[in-house]
Every structure is written in C-alpha cells, then in structure tokens.
Amino acid sequence: MQSGLRHPTKNEQKYQSIAKRLQSRRRVQSEACQKMTETKTHIDPKLTAILQSVSDPEIPVLSIMDMGVVRSAEMQDGIAQVIITPTYSGCPAMDVIGDDIKKAFSEKGIPVQVELVLSPAWTTDWITPAGRQALEKYGIAAPLEAEADKEALLGDKKLVKCPQCGSMNTKMISQFGSTACKAFFQCQDCKEPFDYFKCLK
Amino acid sequence: MNHLVQYIYGIADNALILGQRLGELCGHGPSLETDIALTNISLDLFGQTRSYYQYAAKLKGGDATEDTVAFLRSEREYINVLLVEQPNTNFAYSIARQFLFDAFHLLLLEELQNSNDKTLAAIAKKSIKEVRYHLRFSSDWIKRLGDGTPESHQKIQEAIADLWVYTNELFEQTDADKAMVAQGTGADVTLLRDAYYTQVSQILEEATIAVPNPEYFQKGGKQGIHSEHMGYLLADMQYMQRAYPNMSW
Numbered sequence: 001m002q003s004g005l006r007h008p009t010k011n012e013q014k015y016q017s018i019a020k021r022l023q024s025r026r027r028v029q030s031e032a033c034q035k036m037t038e039t040k041t042h043i044d045p046k047l048t049a050i051l052q053s054v055s056d057p058e059i060p061v062l063s064i065m066d067m068g069v070v071r072s073a074e075m076q077d078g079i080a081q082v083i084i085t086p087t088y089s090g091c092p093a094m095d096v097i098g099d100d101i102k103k104a105f106s107e108k109g110i111p112v113q114v115e116l117v118l119s120p121a122w123t124t125d126w127i128t129p130a131g132r133q134a135l136e137k138y139g140i141a142a143p144l145e146a147e148a149d150k151e152a153l154l155g156d157k158k159l160v161k162c163p164q165c166g167s168m169n170t171k172m173i174s175q176f177g178s179t180a181c182k183a184f185f186q187c188q189d190c191k192e193p194f195d196y197f198k199c200l201k
Numbered sequence: 202m203n204h205l206v207q208y209i210y211g212i213a214d215n216a217l218i219l220g221q222r223l224g225e226l227c228g229h230g231p232s233l234e235t236d237i238a239l240t241n242i243s244l245d246l247f248g249q250t251r252s253y254y255q256y257a258a259k260l261k262g263g264d265a266t267e268d269t270v271a272f273l274r275s276e277r278e279y280i281n282v283l284l285v286e287q288p289n290t291n292f293a294y295s296i297a298r299q300f301l302f303d304a305f306h307l308l309l310l311e312e313l314q315n316s317n318d319k320t321l322a323a324i325a326k327k328s329i330k331e332v333r334y335h336l337r338f339s340s341d342w343i344k345r346l347g348d349g350t351p352e353s354h355q356k357i358q359e360a361i362a363d364l365w366v367y368t369n370e371l372f373e374q375t376d377a378d379k380a381m382v383a384q385g386t387g388a389d390v391t392l393l394r395d396a397y398y399t400q401v402s403q404i405l406e407e408a409t410i411a412v413p414n415p416e417y418f419q420k421g422g423k424q425g426i427h428s429e430h431m432g433y434l435l436a437d438m439q440y441m442q443r444a445y446p447n448m449s450w
Contacts, residue, residue, distance in 0.1 A: 089327055090248025118252060119323035121330060154337065174234035175338050180241040180331070184234065200330050 042072040047080055054104050057096045058179060061138045064097055068126025071117065080105055080112040085122050087200070088180045124200045136163045141185065141196040149199035153183060160196050162187035172196075206257050207280070207377035208387055209321070210270075211423065212309070213253030214281035217271060218431075219302060220246035221438050222289060231292045238338055239295065245331040252324045272442040276435055277425040280375070284367035286422065286431045290360070293346060293353070297360035300339035304401050305371045305393070307332050312388030321386065340404050347408025354409065361405065362413045369418035371397070 043051070051070055056062045064070055064084070071083045082101055086094045098114045105112035124143040127135070132142040141160050144152060152159040153175055160170050167189040177184035182195040223243035230236025254267035261270075284302055289295045310332060313325035346357035372394040374382070381387030402412045421427065441448060 086248070086327075088245060088248060088331060089252060089324075090244035090246070092244075117323075118327045119319070121323070121327040123330075154341065174238060175334070175341070176234070176238035176241040178237075180245055184237075198334070 042074060043070065044074050044080075047073045047075070047082075050104050050108055050110070051082070051101070054097065054100045057093050057100070059135065059138060059140065061134045062131055063134075064101075066128045066131030066134060068128065068131070069097065069122060078111065080110050082112060082114045083117055084114060085117050085120075087122050089118075090180065122200070124197065127197075135197060139163050139194055140182065141194060143197045143199040146199050146201050152196075153198070160185055162190060162192065163194055164192045165190040203260060204377040204380040205318070205386065206260050207375070208381040209253050209257040209260075211280050211375060211377060212313075213250050213257070214279050215285050215302070215306075216246040216253070217250040218279065218281040218434065219285035219298075220244075220250060221434060222285065222287075222298070223295070225289055225437075226295065235292070235342075239299075242299070242335050242338070245328075245335065249324065249328045249331070252327070256320050256324070268442070272439050276427055276431055279427070279431070279435070280423050280425055282367065282370045283419055283422040283428050284364060284370065286428060286434055287364060287367065288430050291356060293356035293360040294364070296339055296342045296346060297357060297364050299335070300343050300404070301361075301364055301368055301401065303332060303336040303339050304404075305368075305397055307336050308393045308396055308400075309388055309390065312393070316387070317385040343404055343410070344408040347405070347410040357408070358410050361410055365413040366415050366417065366419045368397075368401075370420040370423060373420055373423055375423050 048065070051073060052063050052065050054064050056064060056067055059067075067087070069084050069087060071085050073080060073082045075081075082105075084094070084097060084101070094116065098116070101114050102112055127143070135142045141163050143149065144159060148157075148159050151157040153172060156172075158168050158170055160172075161168055162170050162185075165187060167187055169188040170185050171188055172183060173186050173193065174184040176182075177195045181198060181200070183198050184193065185196050186193045220243045223239045223246070226236060227240045227243075228236065230239055250271070251267055254270045258265040258267050258270055284298060287294065287298055307329065310325045310329045314322050314329060316322045316325065343357065346353040348354070372390045374390060378387055378390065382389045405412050419428075
C-alpha cells in the first residue's frame with residue numbers, strides 16, 4: 001500500500017497529474033466566474049431594488065446582491081423567479097434569506113418563487129466592491145486574494161488589515177471564527193478582536 | 202436497491218456520521234477556538250449531507266425526504282466507513298480522525314467533480330472549497346501536536362496508530378461503487394490510495410509522527426457492519442425522530 005513512497009518517479013508522475021488537474025480546475029472556475037457575470041445581467045432591473053433590500057441575516061449591513069448570492073431574477077408569467085446560491089453548504093443563513101426574499105416580494109404584492117442552486121459554486125470574488133466596503137465598515141476584514149489568504153491563515157504573515165484602526169499589525173487567533181466563512185483575528189495595536197472573511201475560490 | 206442511491210449514501214453517510222461526532226464537541230472542545238472550528242466543520246459536513254440526501258430522496262421518490270434518510274434508517278443501513286464513527290476519545294483522536302478523513306475526502310471530491318451526474322458534480326465542486334479548509338485545519342493541528350510537547354506527541358502518535366487500521370477501508374469498493382464507476386458517475390477510490398498514503402505520510406513525517414505499519418486493517422462499515430460505537434451514536438442522533446415521529450422545529 002505504501003509502495004508509492006519508495007518510487008519517486010511514480011510520485012513525479014502523480015504530481016504532474018495533480019498539477020494538470022489543478023490547472024483544469026482553475027479553468028473551470030474562471031469559466032464559472034464568466035458564467036456568473038453573464039447570469040448577473042439576467043437580473044431584471046425592476047427587481048433589483050427589492051433584492052437590494054434583503055440583507056444577509058448574519059451581516060445585516062450587507063445586501064444579498066452585494067454578497068453575490070443572487071444568480072438570477074426574472075419575471076415569468078407574473079411570477080418573480082429568483083435563483084440563489086449558498087455561500088457555504090451548511091450556511092444556516094440560506095433558509096432565512098429564502099424566507100426574507102419571499103417576504104420582501106410579498107410586501108410589494110409580487111408572487112415569487114425562490115430556488116437554490118449549487119452550481120456554479122459561490123466564490124468570495126462575487127462580493128461587490130460596495131459589499132467589501134460594507135463588510136469593512138461593519139468591522140469584518142474583507143477577503144484577500146487566494147495566495148495572500150493562505151499566507152495570512154497559515155504562514156503567520158501580517159496581511160490582514162484591522163477594520164477598526166487600519167493597522168496591519170494583526171494576528172490570527174483561530175482559523176474558524178463566529179461562522180464557517182470567517183477566521184478570528186486580533187489587532188496587536190488597538191487590541192480589538194475582529195472577524196476576517198476567508199477567501200473562498 | 203438503486204445503485205446511484207446507494208452510491209450517494211456511501212459518500213453522504215461519512216459526512217453525516219463524522220458531522221455528528223464533531224457536533225458532540227459543541228460546547229465541550231478543549232478550547233473556545235478549537236470548539237468553534239470543529240463545530241464549524243461539522244456544519245459544513247451537515248450542509249453537504251443535506252445536499253446529497255435531498256438528491257437521494259428525490260431519486261427514491263415516495264415519502265422519502267432528507268430527514269427520513271438521515272434519521273430513520275437502522276444501523277445496518279448506514280454504510281459509512283468505520284473511521285468516522287470512532288469516538289472522541291481525546292482531542293488527539295478527534296484531530297487524527299479528522300486528518301485521516303479530510304485527506305481522503307479532498308481526493309475523492311476532486312474526482313467526483315468530474316462525474317457525469319450533474320448534481321453530484323455540483324455538490325463536489327461546492328464541497329471542495331470547504332474541505333480544503335478542513336484539511337488545512339487538521340494538518341496544522343497534526344503538526345502542532347506531533348511536533349509539540351512530549352505529551353502531545355505521545356497522544357497524537359497513539360491516536361494515529363490506533364486509527365490507522367481504519368484507513369484502508371476508504372479504498373474498498375462496494376457493488377454500487379463499482380457500478381457507478383463503470384458508468385462514469387462514481388469516483389474510483391482504488392486509484393486514490395497511493396496519493397492518499399503519500400500525502401498523509403508526508404504530513405506525519407513533518408509532524409515527527411511515525412507512520413504506522415499495521416499487520417491488518419479493519420473494515421465492515423461500507424457493508425453496514427459497524428463497530429460497537431455506532432449504536433450509541435445513532436441512539437443519540439435519532440432519539441428525537443424516534444420518540445416524536447415527524448416532529449419539526
């Protein structure tokens with residue numbers, strides 16, 4: 001079973017195949033992002049305001065539109081068809097978001113159907129610039145790029161900016177914070193603890 | 202029984218039972234940070250389980266729902282591997298179990314995302330992002346405990362040695378597995394074995410933990426033959442649905 005250990009050439013082949021697989025995965029992801037951009041244009045402008053008014057229950061300042069979880073919203077035969085995608089599989093906010101969307105539409109007297117889809121999978125890249133600002137203002141550090149994220153979470157590098165005082169002198173306390181999507185940090189200058197929204201790609 | 206449904210159970214039962222084990226640590230973790238981390242991982246696993254079971258219930262039809270699949274099967278009908286049902290003997294065991302499973306889980310999902318079944322591929326693609334964090338967390342702790350104090354080293358070494366006998370079962374194939382692999386729907390776990398042991402051994406060596414070389418391996422879970430721990434776990438997990446059928450929050 002561990003014969004692979006003693007045969008470096010086999011390993012090399014394997015790493016090449018892993019590297020190839022990684023490349024193809026990246027390609028799939030970038031295709032997914034493009035698809036998302038296309039989908040975004042499918043949001044009926046008349047419905048944008050209503051969807052904008054629905055916020056993430058765990059981050060009230062952040063609209064679900066800025067969060068990037070609304071994949072499409074269109075009127076079909078007088079019914080608004082809204083498609084959303086979860087941030088994390090087990091995110092308890094998704095059920096609430098679905099309910100809140102229904103409530104927001106029913107207040108405007110528009111019948112609505114909400115559907116949850118898993119593909120393409122959500123990424124933190126879909127958080128809009130306005131969303132990132134809202135996060136920072138709320139006291140949550142916005143996600144870094146994938147490489148920097150890895151270094152901040154594993155390599156002890158000071159890359160995450162304190163959302164309170166702006167200092168870069170911060171330290172990770174825990175890879176998982178108040179929710180699965182966040183890590184827990186502390187600022188070494190102002191001493192305030194804060195959440196960092198982890199990069200998800 | 203439908204091979205596809207059985208194949209889905211084979212993947213999802215691992216996530217459910219491991220999620221349940223991790224959930225036991227809610228409020229009981231050795232420190233606040235590890236408590237939160239392990240229960241967050243549990244939450245990810247439950248989320249993934251729900252996606253799989255919702256799909257399986259749809260395929261089964263009739264009165265099946267994600268809840269009946271999760272809560273109303275008997276012990277022999279769960280086909281999770283023995284590894285994930287092993288108890289939280291101490292923190293070292295919880296971390297060792299997590300690490301030995303995460304490394305496999307990521308390899309499996311990387312294959313499953315190429316499935317010709319669109320739903321399974323979508324669930325795999327979604328889950329990979331989460332499981333990558335799980336593996337990062339558990340690998341980090343393996344290194345910390347292995348390369349930590351003499352006591353932490355001794356405990357994690359013991360946990361790895363004890364749980365190692367359950368690793369080979371991860372690469373066993375059931376009839377449903379074989380049927381689904383042949384159809385291009387399932388991931389061939391037999392092809393993941395070398396990569397798994399290479400990766401796991403590398404991290405263990407880095408953590409100064411000796412890679413076990415046991416004389417035998419344990420198996421049975423994938424055929425529904427579980428260890429003595431499973432009954433207690435299910436009694437706890439199924440209690441509410443058994444005592445109050447169809448109850449909901």
